[in-house]
Amino acid sequence: MLHVLSLDLHTSTRQTEAQIRSLLAHGVTGVDASGVASATWKDLLEIASTAMSEAGRLRCTDLSRELQNRHGPLGTQEQAILRAIDDHTAPVLRGIRSTIGRDLYLQAPLSYRKCSASWRPPRRYLVSGPAGSEKSVVGKEVISLLSRDYFAFGFWVEEFAQPHIDKTLHDGQIPANAKTLATILAAQGASWF
Secondary structure (H helix, E strand, C coil): CCCCCCCCCCCCCHHHHHHHHHHHHHHCCCCCHHHHHHHHHHHHHHHHHHHHHHHCCCHHCCCHHHHHHCCCCHHHHHHHHHHHHHHHHHHHHCCCCCCCCCCEEECCCCCHHHHHHHHCCCCCCCCCCCCCCHHHHHHHHHHHCCCCCCCCCCCCCCHHHHHHHHHHHHHHHHHHHHHHHHHHHCCCCCCCC
């Protein structure tokens, strides 16, 4: 059986090339989606032409790590949402002080330290206590720990004093609703609660 693929790569319209470049641009992990997509297309053509002369077979894992890292499973819109959440998290974490002055570190109570030391997804903990008992410090430590390997984010608890989480996201200037955010996090193998 013979399958013939007719790609219009050498025609004046080159619609197939335009479609492939659009798909490449959609998954660009950085900025300048069009420029990165063009560079990737050029690199892929070079790799394919070398492999073709040797009757080679290519898989994604055969591509250089640098080339693979240019693109991800999330589109530019989804990446913008995650960047907005990350931008929202930064001042929240900066607002949590775990030191007095420059040198005196406030150590959280032992029960909280055990919680932050043993935190591993998908475990969930409820940290409660009176005002001033360093709950926020534990939260900051957990987010710092998780963000090494996972996408982690934080909000002030007061931000959830809204009739709906979509209002919280809107007020935090995050261009998504709860359903969209849950879908994006699920695509990354993450969950939120």
